[in-house]
Amino acid sequence: MKHLRQLEDQSVYILREAYKHFDNLAMLWSMGKDSTVLLWLARKAFFGHVPFPLLHVDTSYKIPAMIDYRDRLAHEWRLNLVVGQNEEALAAGMNHTMGRVVCCTALKTNGLKQLLESKGYTGVILGVRADEEGTRAKERYFSPRDKHGDWDFRDQPPELWDQYKTTFPPGTHIRIHPLLDWTEINIWEYIKLENIPFIDLYLDKGDGTRYRSLGCAPCTSPIKSTAKNVDDIIEELRHTTVAERSGRAQDEGRGMELLRKDGYM
């Protein structure tokens, strides 16, 4: 438990730094386990309050149960929820059969960019973790994006001790990653420790499958698992050697590197 409190202390510090330095700050919430833990940590950092809007980039292909869960928590926790959508692309019929990277770029990356631009957010908090995949392992806690939202991973600014990049040229923005040091197991251990409400798609409800990572319905597949509660999940993860995002189609080949350079979350 001590290691979870250490992770919590670090994340809370980062969230408070973000809140102090960015006048127009927002947090991305996909309703998945990671960004929900992130939301919980914000409530920790600000003593039960969430003093910035939560953004959901809605691709329209999310699993319906996720939208119900989103609206329920938004009401219960009095969240300022902002939903964005790339309506133009959807009207033109964008879907995953046009190519997964093409679809992710249009509905998620560009949907996010449109949302950020329309609201003028200069700081965006995301729940990405270093252990998810290779390019996220190379992120900074405070990571600058240029005016096109692109990530110049070749030339990232230094990050020393607890001092983060909080100043930036006009027109650019900073992505803030408080969960970088958390692993998948840590997320579930913390959900258990704090009794955080999570969406039950992560559990096996009798058919011997569950979702391990949540995304759009067409591009996310469940895994074989009989984990029926958080303890089962933690036990399962301690013994698995299957990658967390093995059910996420966009990760194939160099998908994530290409997506993330262009500003994917």
Added chain:
Amino acid sequence: MSETTKPSENLNIVIVGHVDHGKSTLLGRLYADTGSLPDGKLEKVQAICKQQGKEFEYAFLFDAFLEEQEQGITIDTARTFFMWKSRQYIIIDAPGHKEFLKNMISGAARAEAALLLIDALEGVKEQSKKHGYLLSLLGVRQFAVVVNKMDLVGYRQDVFDGIEKEYREFLGQFKAAPSQFIPVSAKLGDNIANRSGQMSWYKGPTVLETLGAFNKEAARSEQPLRLPVQDVYKFDARRIITGRITAGCLKVGDHLVFSPSNKRANIRTVEAFNIEPQPTEGQAGQSIGVTLDEQIFVERGEVASHQAHLPLVSTAFRANLFWLGKRPLERGRKYLLRVATKEVDCEVASIQRIIDTMDLAQQQGSNTINKNQVAELTLRTKVPIAFDLSASFEATGRFVLVDEYDIAGGGIITELVHDDQEFLREEARRRDFAWVKGEVTVEDRAQQYGHWAAVVLITGGRHTGKSFLARTLEGRLVADGRHAYLLDGENLRRGLDADLSEEERGQTTEMARRYGEVARLLTDTGLIVVSTTNPFGLAYREASQAIRTLVHPAPVIAVHMSKSEEEPPPNTDVVLAGPTHFDAATTRIIDELKRRGVLAQAIGAKPIFQYSI
């Protein structure tokens, strides 16, 4: 063979060393030999290598970017995770190429322990030394040296011994001592997770055993308390002071002193969300929130401590610094200094010497520090700040410099530099600690009056219109419903200073001290004190500095008047050069009072004052 028992702690490890000495390979091997790789990862990377017609390397497992794999080097630090014997390791693979030194430093600054690699065939190289020196500067005291590629030197003990001797001598010059030298072949797996059959002469631990022997950072809770204020929240009825305890511990009822403002109060509660029962104490490492028994005004950047162990306060210190900026660091240029949560403008007062990390030779007389150089220098801040020496306190004893938008350098504080305000600052501290307070606080008065206390100090040569401007400003403030008072030096001369001889009255130091103490009393009554430096004649620069020190932390709005263009004293807020339009000048000063948060933005029958921060 992976040991996935429940983790009890996390440990951050960085792998550093010269380019091509095998850092990423070591990491890949460590994962492969402990069964820590996801299913199919090894096979997937092997297939990609085969397809691209190149030999498989363990390094490819973590060099995620296409460019990194093509060039065979690590560009940026990667965090990877593995679990071994109930400890979760976060391993930071830092790049060894000198072009990416800033990435190596970013990685190492997060680490609690390090593995430093040296190629047995190439021996000790430039970056081996630089990285060794920087580990010490960054405060990473636990580390082991891994001598890699032993297979290329026929596993010979004399080669290993030679490297150990040479490198120990280098490290000894700055008193760094590795826990271990380990001969390995990362490529072949000798002494990584498994003991090598090739080097029976080596009896020490493997790399994996060495990781297990690294200690979790010693508890800083034993030290005196340091709580740099991160922010003050007023989301509901509670006014919560937040921050991360960087040393020591605190509990409900403790008497806290905030430096450099010298404000004091007792801890009423420790606040937390979803923790039952509510905590009553906190210790080093925790991000906490406390409420105080008095509504004192404290700001981000102040350091809370117990009164028996105060941090240092000055406007200057000496430091060891490494520079990573795109443009060189220059003496005399302005930078933003960040020490813990304090951010303040500073300039490089002097550069004592530049240190060559190859042979630790020192070069003196330079006015600039280039990218990737290490130097000893003196920094001077615009206002006094609280800090510690890095030998005593880690977090409050180190700093970064921001150039334009980026963190461009970092360092550790080695020495306090005394400034000319030292004696007055000590007087102010002793006086503030002994100050007898009534029931009405400064904050109560501010709320009642609709503005904070402040000093408007008008400086300049003779016959520039200072007195007239001061009188105009006082009149305007009072007409606007503010509580302002004109403090004229002449009134002090005839009364308070009547005991002084004519000669003594000519001494700026004592006159400024008396003047400053009177202004301090008036600001404690909640007034906006309007004043000029007329009594000090041409010594106004010295006098205004002393007044600033004595009225601290009340803000001083410095206005400089001159008949023609001239250099105003440091920290001047409003410059009035040439013929003065007094109404316009008054408006400018009032705007500055609003900008500084002394005055509320709107005035009404009952002023609305944004009291919470």
